[in-house]
Amino acid sequence: MKVTIIGGAGRMGRWFINYFLKGGHDITISDKRSEEAKAISQSVNVRLARNNIEAVKDAExxxxxxxxxxxxxxxxxxxxxxxxxxTVMEISSLKSQVMFELRKIAKSGIKTLSIHPLFGPGTTEAFEERVALVPVLNADYELRLAKTIFPKTQLVVVDVEEHDRAMALTLSLPHFMNIVFASVVGQEDINALKKLGGPTFTIQLALSEGVMSENPLLYSSIQIDNKFTTQMLERFISNANTLKQHITEKKSEGFLQFFSNTRTLLLKDNEFDAAYEKMYKILEVLKEK
Known part of the structure; x- marks a missing residue:
């Protein structure tokens, strides 16, 4: 099968190159980062198109x-x-901005898919991960089509609004928390803190450093281009200020009530009771590195 990857020099682009190479497909890439794209095409023996128009010619x-x-x-x-x-497939982390153009293409009779891999390019498994599928025109047909391309994938069907709202909670908010945490800890002697830090600090630092090692342009877009981000950040900051006030005013009862109420909310998670054990399993993995 002839596969074209526009943006093939990016980290996710390279992930898809590896995925389709393992399937024995004929791959063409294009990317405005010409030198990086050239190096990649030579290193893995895939065709490099001069531009996007040339890249899509004869593609399946x-x-x-x-x-x-x-x-x-x-x-x-x-x-x-x-x-x-x-079949045209886009993989962006936010869908509101891309759906108009994708639906125009779909209405012209071309097969389209809008997916969001719910993992990063560091994943090594052959697409045995979760992927969000956002319907463009026909959810049932697009689900069947996606399964033919990614047969091992767990596909989660979700509409545009629900997807982007969820991303404000699963991407924007955690990224925000970790960036701010990093901005505070980064002003200290990190190596000294690591000697004194317990499991919570160790895991949190690993998360923050992982976030800070990513592409800042992508993370900026995830924050700024999602219309639900500000709403979630305002909720977070409001709750943080409430908890801070209990601490500042030394109100143990207020702190305990906040903690208890929040714990009750988390009990909706069927795996809550296993959380402590999971934390130590994560810690063991970090110690092995």
Missing amino acids: IIIVSTPINVTPKVLREISEKIPKSA
Whole structure:
């Protein structure tokens, strides 16, 4: 099968190159980062197109793996040149901005998929992970189509609004928390703190450093381009200020009540009772590194 990956020099683009190479597919990539793209094409022996238009010619699967704010433009650019038998798939972390252009392509009779891999490019398993599938026009048909391309994947079907709201909680909020945590801890002697830190600090530091090692442009877009982000951050800061007030005013009863109420909310999670054990399993993995 002829697979084109637009944005093939990016980290997720490279992940998809590896995935489709393992399936024995014929791969073409394009990327504005010409030197990086050239190096990748030579290292893994895939074809490098001069531009996106050339890349989509004769393609059977077209994967758009570009920054969130660039994806609509790329879809517009290639829309008139997509082979009628091809499947166009975009993988952005936010869907509200891209869905208009993708639906225009779908209504022209071209097969389309909007997916969001719920993992990072550091994942080594052959797509045995969870992937969100956001319906473009026909959820049932698109689910069947996605399963033919990614047969081992656990596909989670979710609409645009629900997806982006969930991303404000599962991406924007954790990233925000970790960036702020890193900004405070980074002003201290981190190596000294690591000698004194317990499991909570060790795991939190690993999370924060992982976040801070990522592409800042991507993380900026995840925060700024999601219309639900500000709402979730305001809730977080409001709750943080409430808890801070209990601490500042030395109100143990208020702190304990806040803790108890929050714990009760988390009991809705069926795996809550296993959380403490999971924390130590994570710690053991970190110690092995």
